[in-house]
Amino acid sequence: MTIHIGAKTGEIAETVLMPGDPLRAKWAAETFLKDVKCVNETRGMLGFTGTWKGHRVSIQGSGMGMPSLSIYANELIRDYGAKTLIRIGSCGAMQESVGIRDVIVAMTASSMSTPSRGFFRELQFAPCADFGLLEGAVAAARAKGVNTHVGGIYSADVFYDERPDLNEQMTRHGVLAVEMEAAELYTVAARFGARALAVLTVSDHLLTHEALPADQRERSFGEMVEIALEAAFGDQAHD
Template identity: 35%
Template sequence: MTGDSEDPNDGEQYHLEVGPEDVADSVLLPGDPERVEKVVEGWDDHEIVGEHREYRTATGTHEGTPISVTSTGIGSPSAAIAVEELARVGADTLLRVGSCGAIQPEADVGDLIITTGAVRQEGTSKEYVREDYPASADHRVVSALVAAAEELGYDYHLGVTCSTDSFYPGQSRPGFDGFEARDSEAKIGELREAGVYNFEMEAASVLTLAGIYGLRAGAVCTVYANRETGEFRTEGERKAAKCASLAVTYLERMDEAVEEADADGWHAGLSIER
């Protein structure tokens, strides 16, 4: 049992420095704090409501839908802190947005990868639950991201993501001075053969925690590098953010359709015409 001084549930959150009135139900999660301003470019309006360390939070509206964005920094440990504290102030929908490295040849630089589930090759989620617990994206979030990508005319791929704790050896890249981790090539080969689409560093923890806490979550990343073809370009940086922002608007309409139909959940028979 912890003392009151260690209870982070009431009022302003320790790391994010936001409270229950600061954050919308749906929150986009980029890594880099500098990306927050790029995320909100397409919104109707916004204001910065919290800024501390790697965490920068803005809240506004997109096509009239309330929406927030919180940067998480690099990696699953800091992303898990963001999920914890956003959940405590009332957020229930979390969309990881960022960049990634593709390991399938058909995923071109600039394409989007919409995550259906994640390989938990990071340590954070293992501190929450057994290793065979799935890191699954919510089917409503996946559907909304696909609908958004289709409307925006973006090329995208649906598939499994691998989240790692290391950008270099953990993703089968050489480390300093050519260092190679044990079984590095075999590991990336196994993932490629299993149909895994991309490497990044946060999705697995976000999806795992969302599953545990009964939140809905997903992830969409722009391909910056293709490890199979050797291409690398920081192209299409804003695509993931635009797709996720529009997906939040779709999710609101999906929720309204469920309520109007008195359905138990979202299904493809419900209309969300824009």
């Protein structure tokens, strides 16, 4: 048990999926896992552990933004022995070639700052995904016929952005999408020698102003969860 996670020793699996929304964690656990048990309710940030094709998996809400995710990623790895952390969440597309409902597998994550910035001082650390997870996610997405993009994303400090000039430059430099957590997840995982990846569903578009209708979100997000699980276990999965 930690300050922010009420699970007992052994109740958290080595593989953890991390949606921002705790209710999405509940939905994903009840939809995709068997023998599900709620292992965390502290501060309403729900966490669950069950099995997927014979493998133990935890799904733990991270909250919104890098400071919140940093708390959970640190405690999951340091105190519960998590070795693989995969963010599953939504993002806003920043390229015309990226469409609503597409999946983005984040190779790198740029940011203005992260909670870990103080560790590096003058160094501009480049947070990146674990290649094995990334490769597995791309293969799983393609096998499902999901339109998938691989590349750099931007992890923002704020949701209500007031920097159209910065967005223009990121679009110019090929940044695929914006979200709020991956850069810190990749940095914390690197610090502790864990594997990390962000698999994201495009829910809205900064250029076209399209948005995924509410009634289509669960189906699209479900594909993302399956891709993340396949990436985590690959050929080890069995029925």
